[in-house]
Amino acid sequence: MAERIWHHFYDEGVPFEIExxxxxxxxxxxxxxxxxxxxxxxxxxxxxxTYRQLxxxxxxxxxxxxxxxxxxxxxxxxxxxxxxxxxxxxYAALSIGAVVVxxxxxxVEREMAHQFADAGAKVLVGLDHLIPRIEKVWKxxxxxxxxxxSIRDCLPFPLNMLYPLKARKQKLNLRVPYGESVHSFKxxxxxxxxxxxxxxxxxxxxxxxxxxxGTTGIAKGAMLTHRNLMANVIQLMAWCxxxxxxxxxxxxxxxxxxxGMTVLMNHSVCCRGSMILLPxxxxxxxxxxxxxxxxxxxxxxxxxxxxxxxxxxxxxxxISSINYxxxxxxxxxxxxxxxFEEITGGIIFEAYGLTEASPVTHANPIKGERKPGSVxxxxxxxxxxxxxxxxxxxxxxxxxxGELAVKGPQVMKGYWNMEEETAETLRDGWLxxxxxxxxxxxxxxxxxxxxxxxxIAGGYNVYPREIDEVLYEHSKxxxxxxxxxxxxxxxxxxxxxxxxxxxxxxxxxxxxxxxxDKLAAYKVPSIVEFRQELPKSMVGKVxxxxxRAAESRTIEGEGAPG
Numbered sequence: 001m002a003e004r005i006w007h008h009f010y011d012e013g014v015p016f017e018i019e020x021x022x023x024x025x026x027x028x029x030x031x032x033x034x035x036x037x038x039x040x041x042x043x044x045x046x047x048x049x050t051y052r053q054l055x056x057x058x059x060x061x062x063x064x065x066x067x068x069x070x071x072x073x074x075x076x077x078x079x080x081x082x083x084x085x086x087x088x089x090x091y092a093a094l095s096i097g098a099v100v101v102x103x104x105x106x107x108v109e110r111e112m113a114h115q116f117a118d119a120g121a122k123v124l125v126g127l128d129h130l131i132p133r134i135e136k137v138w139k140x141x142x143x144x145x146x147x148x149x150s151i152r153d154c155l156p157f158p159l160n161m162l163y164p165l166k167a168r169k170q171k172l173n174l175r176v177p178y179g180e181s182v183h184s185f186k187x188x189x190x191x192x193x194x195x196x197x198x199x200x201x202x203x204x205x206x207x208x209x210x211x212x213x214g215t216t217g218i219a220k221g222a223m224l225t226h227r228n229l230m231a232n233v234i235q236l237m238a239w240c241x242x243x244x245x246x247x248x249x250x251x252x253x254x255x256x257x258x259x260g261m262t263v264l265m266n267h268s269v270c271c272r273g274s275m276i277l278l279p280x281x282x283x284x285x286x287x288x289x290x291x292x293x294x295x296x297x298x299x300x301x302x303x304x305x306x307x308x309x310x311x312x313x314x315x316x317x318x319i320s321s322i323n324y325x326x327x328x329x330x331x332x333x334x335x336x337x338x339x340f341e342e343i344t345g346g347i348i349f350e351a352y353g354l355t356e357a358s359p360v361t362h363a364n365p366i367k368g369e370r371k372p373g374s375v376x377x378x379x380x381x382x383x384x385x386x387x388x389x390x391x392x393x394x395x396x397x398x399x400x401x402g403e404l405a406v407k408g409p410q411v412m413k414g415y416w417n418m419e420e421e422t423a424e425t426l427r428d429g430w431l432x433x434x435x436x437x438x439x440x441x442x443x444x445x446x447x448x449x450x451x452x453x454x455x456i457a458g459g460y461n462v463y464p465r466e467i468d469e470v471l472y473e474h475s476k477x478x479x480x481x482x483x484x485x486x487x488x489x490x491x492x493x494x495x496x497x498x499x500x501x502x503x504x505x506x507x508x509x510x511x512x513x514x515x516x517d518k519l520a521a522y523k524v525p526s527i528v529e530f531r532q533e534l535p536k537s538m539v540g541k542v543x544x545x546x547x548r549a550a551e552s553r554t555i556e557g558e559g560a561p562g
Contacts, residue, residue: 015238018380020409021230024201025266026095028230029055032272036245040274042084043293047156049084051272057084057189062092062196064188068145070123072097072199075209077121077143078256079103079112079130081279085149085185086255087265089125094207094226097199101209101221102256105130106520109137111219116141119209119221119416123147125185129172148176149185151279203227209416210258212355212461221416222355231409232262232358233270235379240324240349240366242297247273250295250322252281252304253459258359259328263299273297283307287317294321301459302332302491305348309339322346324366328353329459330491331447334372350375352447356431358410362445374444382408385430386439392432401448404437405430453544455484455492460522462494464544467525470518471496474511476504479534481542482525485551495527497534497547506530 032041033055041054049057070076076093078100080086093100101119103112105127112133116124120142126134128150138146152163152174167174178184207229209221249268253260268275276293278286281304290298300308305327308314325340325348337348349366352375353359361384364376378384386402388394396402411431414422425432437447455462464482471480479499487493500506508528515524535543 015380018231018234018238018409021203021227021234023230024094024203024207024226025229025233025269026058026091026201028270029058029091032269036272039245039272041269042087042275042277044084044154044277045156045159047084047154054084054087056194057088058091058095059196060189060192060194061088061185062095063192063194065092065098065123066096066196067192068123068183070096070098072201073099073206074122075099075101075119077101077103077116077119077124077126079105079107079124079126079134080149080256081105081127081151082251082255082260082277083149083151083279084154084277085125087269087275088189089147089185090255090261090265091269092196094201095198096196097201097205099206099209101211102258102261103211104254104256104520106522107133108518108520109133110518111520113137113141114219115211116143118219119211125149127151128174128176129167131176132173135177144181146182147185147188148178148182150174153186201226203230204413206413208261210261210355218465220418220421223413223416224358225413228358228410228412229262229266231381232360233266235381235408235410236263236267236360237271238380239363240326242271242273245272247271247297248293248295248321249273249275250278250290250293250298250300251275252278252286253299253301257329257460258355259299259301259353259459262358263326263328263360283311287311287314287319290319290322291317296321296323297325298322299326299328301329302327302336303330303458303489305332305336305340306489309336309343314343319343320345324349326351326363328360329461330456331373352376352445354431354433354435356412356425356433357406357408358412361406361408361410369442371440371442371444374440374446376445377443378406378445379408379410382406382410384439384443384445386437387432389436392427396438398441399438401436401438404433404435404445404447406433407431453483455482455494457484457487457492457494457522458490462523464494467494467496467515467519467523470515471498471511473518474506474514476501476506476510478502479542481534481544481547483544483548483551485527485548486555487526493526494523495529495551496525497529497531499531499533 032051037052040048041051042049078089123145124143125147203226207226208224211219251264255265322344323346327350349364351363362375364370386396407430453464467482478501482496484492485495511528535546
């Protein structure tokens with residue numbers, strides 16, 4: 001509860017409560033264009049847009065969407081990496097009352113089809129080289145219009161001229177069948193009058209459907225309102241005050257993930273920061289960009305921190321411009337934190353959150369005490385408590401593990417078209433996180449286990465049930481189950497246990513090829529173990545916990561001295 005987490009940190013200038021947000025995010029962009037028109041909003045490999053230019057393009061794209069028949073409440077899927085078009089499409093959609101559905105560009109056809117159909121997406125904004133995948137599914141979903149853009153469109157000269165050559169080398173198909181239902185993003189922005197309608201948008205209106213999952217493997221759309229998104233940004237700004245119009249933010253965490261969407265994109269707009277955009281993580285390019293652009297803020301996942309401190313030439317890379325780093329999505333090893341802070345001179349603050357909370361609920365103090373292994377204390381206007389695992393109705397005392405529950409203005413409205421799941425997760429205004437944690441006397445929260453079976457690989461959420469279902473689709477597999485196992489680089493990686501049908505033969509290569517065809521790359525297993533049978537309960541349920549325990553014993557045995 002709020003009174004339990006009062007800490008001296010709040011006496012150091014951080015408000016215990018935030019002012020309720022009055023305006024939605026897109027109004028913040030409009031204010032940025034008026035107050036800081038010449039400040040660089042985006043820097044994409046050297047191509048820059050000021051806040052005035054960004055706002056103009058948002059207005060033009062919003063006008064085009066409206067002209068295509070997009071109305072308040074319509075869902076617009078955005079399937080793009082970190083590039084200016086992502087920001088333009090996102091803020092344009094919100095400004096006309098539409099609902100954004102952020103979609104991972106790594107999704108394969110099956111994943112795309114489910115999300116578009118479940119959300120009822122009317123328009124899809126995607127990349128040219130994704131067209132072969134998009135064409136296979138979009139006409140079988142509610143999607144009526146495609147808006148296609150290209151990385152080339154936002155590159156500076158001469159990179160824009162060299163891009164087709166690089167794409168050809170990578171065997172990317174850039175041909176787009178433009179026509180009545182397939183439109184060019186670039187032309188829509190260029191030819192639009194730029195005077196979109198401005199419907200009234202209430203703070204409690206739905207803004208984003210952010211898809212997440214669970215032990216069932218069924219993707220669920222977390223309904224995030226304009227109030228949810230804006231409140232979480234205000235909480236972050238209170239927690240870590242930034243200099244308006246002066247910060248340079250390294251944006252490598254993807255915007256299609258809730259962490260990147262809020263902590264990078266939306267936070268940057270509200271603090272009028274310059275977004276240094278990287279469409280994907282590649283260690284050499286990341287360090288080269290960091291040295292060249294001198295970011296002051298970075299939001300990274302443990303995998304990237306690890307890659308940076310272990311980079312062979314890191315001593316020759318001046319990345320000392322970084323003042324603050326936000327680490328999320330998975331636990332960050334203490335030794336990696338210490339090494340990174342020694343290299344940069346900056347401060348890392350670990351945080352905790354989940355899609356259903358927009359996402360941040362807890363963070364370690366910037367100036368106050370950081371406790372090893374803790375995700376910190378609750379953000380302003382956020383309450384937290386630990387509940388018993390049996391009934392979820394009894395609050396547990398300090399130090400006793402149970403399910404972490406949170407309450408605050410950033411907590412979602414519910415799950416899209418899932419009343420039962422909503423009622424199970426939201427109880428009397430409290431969000432039951434599914435994570436097992438304990439709280440100390442100072443209000444610091446320690447995550448000790450996941451109630452769910454979710455795997456976090458390289459900062460991405462992977463849901464075992466989904467992998468299991470794909471494995472069961474293979475004609476030679478009789479039984480299968482997936483778990484997360486420790487990985488020095490990714491934090492966790494996916495291991496699958498497979499039982500082959502009698503009289504059949506199956507290789508590891510065949511299993512992996514099957515998974516690669518049906519799953520995004522980060523979900524594909526790294527390890528395959530064949531077994532005669534799997535451990536099961538009396539009712540026939542595969543005992544994942546037993547398999548994980550066996551893996552832990554094996555790892556401990558391998559690490560023991562001989």
